[in-house]
Amino acid sequence: MIKIMFICHGNICRSPMAEFVFKDMVAKLGRSDEFYVASAATSYEEIGNPVHYGTAKILDGLGISYKGKRAVHLEKSDYAKYDYLICMDRANVRNTLRITGNDPENKIYKLLEFTDSDADVADPWYTGNFEVTYRDVVAGCTALLKAIDEK
Numbered sequence: 001m002i003k004i005m006f007i008c009h010g011n012i013c014r015s016p017m018a019e020f021v022f023k024d025m026v027a028k029l030g031r032s033d034e035f036y037v038a039s040a041a042t043s044y045e046e047i048g049n050p051v052h053y054g055t056a057k058i059l060d061g062l063g064i065s066y067k068g069k070r071a072v073h074l075e076k077s078d079y080a081k082y083d084y085l086i087c088m089d090r091a092n093v094r095n096t097l098r099i100t101g102n103d104p105e106n107k108i109y110k111l112l113e114f115t116d117s118d119a120d121v122a123d124p125w126y127t128g129n130f131e132v133t134y135r136d137v138v139a140g141c142t143a144l145l146k147a148i149d150e151k
Helices: 014-029 053-062 090-098 111-115 129-151
Strands: 002-010 036-043 084-087 108-110
Touching: 002 014, 002 090, 014 036, 014 053, 014 129, 053 129, 084 090, 084 129, 090 108, 090 129, 111 129
Parallel strands: 002 036, 002 084, 084 108
Antiparallel strands: none
């Protein structure tokens, strides 16, 4: 089983969007049993809070369930538990490295790296534009799945 942790600052906007979009993507391919997918925050600001209403609106519109999701914090022990730690932006990578200590197994990536881009996933907390974030997430998740399949 391939274990993927999506990571952003608060775990209420981008990383849960990626978590549930990826889960939906593999479910539609009949491959859910091949993956364990979760998401977490690098900060403590939103711990315990539900998915942001902007992310919820996108997922609801797509018929993708996120029932019961509450923000959780990335823990040092998660490094050993997951095959991929997929960050939404440069700051998330830096903070993930701070939490995990380092990346000796090369597990930490930015999501859009898989699209051959150095861009960060647009942060709707600041932009208010969840549609742009959704497009980034779909592109990144599609490319991530392709990279995993090619590995």
